[in-house]
Amino acid sequence: MRLVRLWPENSHFDFMRFRRFSFPLSAVISILTAVILLSGGLNFGIDFRGGTLMEIQAKSGQANVGQIRQTAEGFGFGDVEVQEFGTAGEVSLRFPIQEGGEAAQAAVVQKARDTFNGDYEFRRVETVGPRVSGELVQSGTIGVVLSVIAVLFYLWFRFERELAIASIIGTLHDIVLTIGFFVITGHEFNMTSIAAILTIVGYSLNETVVVFDRTRELMRRYKTMPAEELLNLSINHTMSRTVMTAATTALSLLALVLFGGQAIQGFAQVMLYGVVICTYSAICISSPMLIYIGLRGSEAVKVPEGRAAAAE
């Protein structure tokens, strides 16, 4: 049987060359992200913004979106977003947070239920008051910040300074570009998005660790090899694994995007994008970054001769 090889054996590809394109590209996307983000471009879901989300499904299988919109706007609860999704007459309604504190939100649900109960089935109702949404914003932010701190600590223990700096740059790059995905596509940003970002942090770190483990190993073996060549070699050595893992992870995420249902699709899309970004950044951002940070200044090359030999 002939087995599939996604990446050729014994490759000698010059990955470091890519930095001429990847650095400007990532810089542009990051700046773009920052600009849109600062102009209030993140499409917060009700977890963070507060308000009411309802998903209703027409009992007849055919939803009259125009009529729903007209009726819902007539409630006087502010701007309503009405959207049809799926195939079986499913419609989502989003009401903004109501003035008058926590208790005021319940009126929205009550009114909508009374109005649409006859022709539509209520599949999901979520109401988040101003206080809870504020707390969720807080815990979401803490989560991302904590994860970066935890990653810093991990890298501090795990790697020499130069490698640690390069991989934290890679991880931050991936967080920024994931947020970029949200601001550029207008994808809804909610608590699940935070889960996606944290998972991407884990995956991103994983990718750099695998490459840098090899970089360190090769550094001990080839003491005089120039950084660029050494990094190219590390990536070429680990590339078949990188491609395999990216492929299996992407395949299972693809299954989620295609069959996971509407509720989980958003998460799967972000993760799928994240896998691509993490793979890209480990090869085209973190590794070439070491050329500038300086690979040879690191502790690994100062390992005494005896230990270096043992490591081989």
Next chain:
Amino acid sequence: MLRFSRSKIIATVAVIVIGLLLAVPSTMNREQRQAFLNAIPGWVPSWLVPSRAIVLGLDLQGGSHVLLEVDAQDLMRVQVTTLRDDVRRILRDTRVSSQNGIQTVQRGVQIRVPDAADRDRLLPRLRELAQPTGNAMLGQAGGNTIDINTTPDGVITLTYSEIGTNERIRRAVDQSIEVIRRRVDATGTTEPSIQRQGADRVLVQVPGLQDPQQLKALLGETGNLEFRLLAQQGATDVDMLPMQDAGGQRVPVERRIIAEGGDLIDAQPAFDTQTNQPIVNFRFNIRGAQRFGQATTENLGRQLAIVLDNQVISAPTIQSPITGGSGQISGSFTVEQVNNLAVLLRSGALPAKLTIVEERTVGPGLGRDSIEAGKMATYVAAIFVIIFMFATYGLFGLFANIALIVHVGLIFGLMSVLEATLTLPGIAGIVLTIGTAVDSNVLIYERIREEVRAGRSIVSGIQAGFDRAFATIVDSNSTMAIAAVILFFLGSGPVRGFAVVFILGILTTVLTAVTLTRMMIALWYHWMRPKVLPF
């Protein structure tokens, strides 16, 4: 060398078999599980029988999640009213009078007693109101619940201290949980979960509840019932209270309370035998019956005011003395209102108003669809990855696939033992794990291939591949664990379900991708004695 001792094989297989058996109860529904447990002969010790199962999250089985917050302001208002009554009683008992009465201030009351002798008589009694907080036996330094300040010109201020306020909120949450439990139980819903969350919140989760309207109506009422009298013309000590179904019209009601909700021992919905209208029948305890009997005897012909949460819900005329201790509340009620009212009266009053700060309801249809979609995605992901691994690594891919299936089975086994909650993001976690779990195998296989290519023999290549890849496997799993653990502590509900799956997946992958695969490869090597790698 590439050896796997017999005892190690037995241990590995045993751990895996036990792990998989633990998942068995989760594959059955409630009836099947009961039948399964009944079918096991009695001599089997109970700890040997896997009986725990995964709990489906509300997003999968449908149901309502309502987060309530004790209204601290309302609680304080009630507290200050009580304090005011206590101070008034003490002033009366000690025959001390306060200039310009009892003033309400922020978190307390203020009186003015210029005479020093009066103050000396009064203060010890007032100090009795302030209970110490904290636990003296545990050596905790507590303050008093009430701070008492006196100025030289005789102004005495009693205010609830910070500690006292927090203590009250804590107790109010405890009391609320009890009252909520009684109210939710009365609606006949199955397996509600009611728990404290944070300092001032209660989380109510009711599986299967499609429309939480009734639940919310029940929890939104304080349920404070008072029997008073409608005030007569010219009476001074009155409250102006809104009358139900009277278009916001307010009526004067005497401040004096004849009997209250706490005096009731029972309340049941019923129909009036004459008008066929829905009513609530109630019965008083002895104290309530006496006071109610006396009041109705003395005030024949006057109108009673039945006040629920500061709203007059009924104002019947007292036709004859009611001395038997039972009565009825009639008014223009619907059947549902009467049912709710009876529940409210039976369960007692909440210590303060509860505000709904978050509500999430998933209909059973959506839950079912989510499970179906999740199953579908899991199967498809597994098939994708299994085909892909086999196409890439041949026989070794098959080993990895067996390990992968065991891996997913073990996640379910562990979740069953922990009675963990499976949520929709949790399913996403399982699907994602299917993709990432083979990473360990890929790391090992690629390393083996490299070592053999570098000139090692197949057996030493396999050995070196496992050894060298292991450090990286530990690394790559700890990086994922960092994210998962943070997510577990910060996330709530569904997102936490994702973290649980992810953490368990990281734990089991070491057993399956490393130990199990290694065992299979070792056995294969000893049986086949291959000369080249099969991939």
